[in-house]
Amino acid sequence: MNYFLVFQNKSYEEERKGGYLWAPQKNKNGQTFHHWTDMTLIRKGDIIFNSFNGKLVSVLTAQANCQEHERPTGLEQLDLWERDGWLVDVEYSDLEQPITYKKYMEGILKLQDNKYAPFNKSLRGNTGYLFRVSKELANFFFEIIEATNPFLRKKLQTEDNLQLENIKQIENDLNSIIILEKTEKETIIKSRIGQSAFKKALLTIEKKCRLCGVRDERFLVASHIKPWSESNNQERLDVDNGLLLCPNHDALFDKRYISFDETGKIMVKQSLEATTKMFLNINDTMRIKLNERQQNYMKWHREKFSEN
Ligand SMILES: [Zn+2]
Incomplete structure (x- = not known):
């Protein structure tokens, strides 16, 4: 499973209403950007943290893989882009208590990857649409969400998914590296996922x-x-x-x-x-x-x- 963060500003209302994310393939000058083309990386089940006005406002679950799709009606007012684009159907789970990133920026900067990450050293969101979120940063977001939005966690059950992913990943790692006693392996997995x-x-x-x-x-x-x-x-x-x-x-x-x-x-x-x-x-x-x-x-x- 992969994690992303989307900065939805001008397009927030429309995309939310339609239950999708959309990014153009190119701008009017024919340029393309990683924060648009990364849309093609989204697969069914992936999680996208949704950012609006400097806050984490909802968590989206991709309902299908990314597909090629022309600009949906409703986004015409944003006539800055070409019509050809990428679209992902998503389900929105809104946070009752939106989370202001500023409070957590130190942790966020530590946990995000260096490349294609959503935030920069001046403690602000990068300019662009879609960014990549490391597993560690996703875990961090989930922890904050769990602490501040107890009801959402139940709905998403994403931590369980995360843990399952972790177990599978660690099991794979262990299998490919060394042959361990079953109990030894179990101990390692247990301690690694905590x-x-x-x-x-x-x-x-x-x-x-x-x-x-x-x-x-x-x-x-x-x-x-x-x-x-x-x-x-x-x-x-x-x-x-x-x-x-x-x-x-x-x-x-x-x-x-x-x-x-x-x-x-x-x-x-x-x-x-x-x-x-x-x-x-x-x-x-x-x-x-x-x-x-x-x-x-x-x-x-x-x-x-x-x-x-
Ligand atoms: Zn006892």
């Missing part, structure tokens, strides 16, 4: 260990019910496949010394001695609440628990 995204998502739902009172985030582990190594990429990022646990309870759950039955009641391995159970803070009356999707994952965990 367990943080998964944990952060879980923390919005639960605030403490499911089994005890530990609520210091530094000691909470986002444990996968169906383990990472057995899950596909969707399952790896599915918050319903996660339980927030303290280190003790995570170790017990991860190594399948405990599991949970259909009613959420704890199941404990016979081999655990009473004193161990006491010191690790588990008892047979413990119970957790699981929704239907979590139950599906737990079924997998329970079966493995019973096998050995």
Whole structure:
């Protein structure tokens, strides 16, 4: 997936109404510019950050690949350009709280690539239409959006997409470089994407260990019910496949010394001695609440628990 930023000034209203982006192929003097021809790089599913009046106002998702298309009606007043152009159908997701770039410019300049980037050292947007956004800068924008526009994130779910992209990319990198043990590879991928995204998502739902009172985030582990190594990429990022646990309870759950039955009641391995159970803070009356999707994952965990 690729990311872009579009400066829509004079054409904003029309393009927004029509649900598209359009750039000419040439100006009246026959000149062409990268900030127009880059339109041809846009593929279905790509994300375009939409800039208007110095602010990030919406996030666009390309609904199809870029196509050759003459200037749509509505843009005639901008008779500065030739009629032949490039068009991308987009879906607009507006930010409730537009984001002023100025506040974040230091970070932005650090994260954007040197070439074809949207902003310049004088802390302003470059002159032109479409610019390239590095994956790091896109992540940064998403972080800001998440912090300031909590509802948009749900709609876009782009962070999940980003994480999926990251996982795939890292997996590819690892596969092509060296043959690693499966567990070693898993550890690298986990640490590279940061367990943080998964944990952060879980923390919005639960605030403490499911089994005890530990609520210091530094000691909470986002444990996968169906383990990472057995899950596909969707399952790896599915918050319903996660339980927030303290280190003790995570170790017990991860190594399948405990599991949970259909009613959420704890199941404990016979081999655990009473004193161990006491010191690790588990008892047979413990119970957790699981929704239907979590139950599906737990079924997998329970079966493995019973096998050995
Ligand atoms: Zn605990």
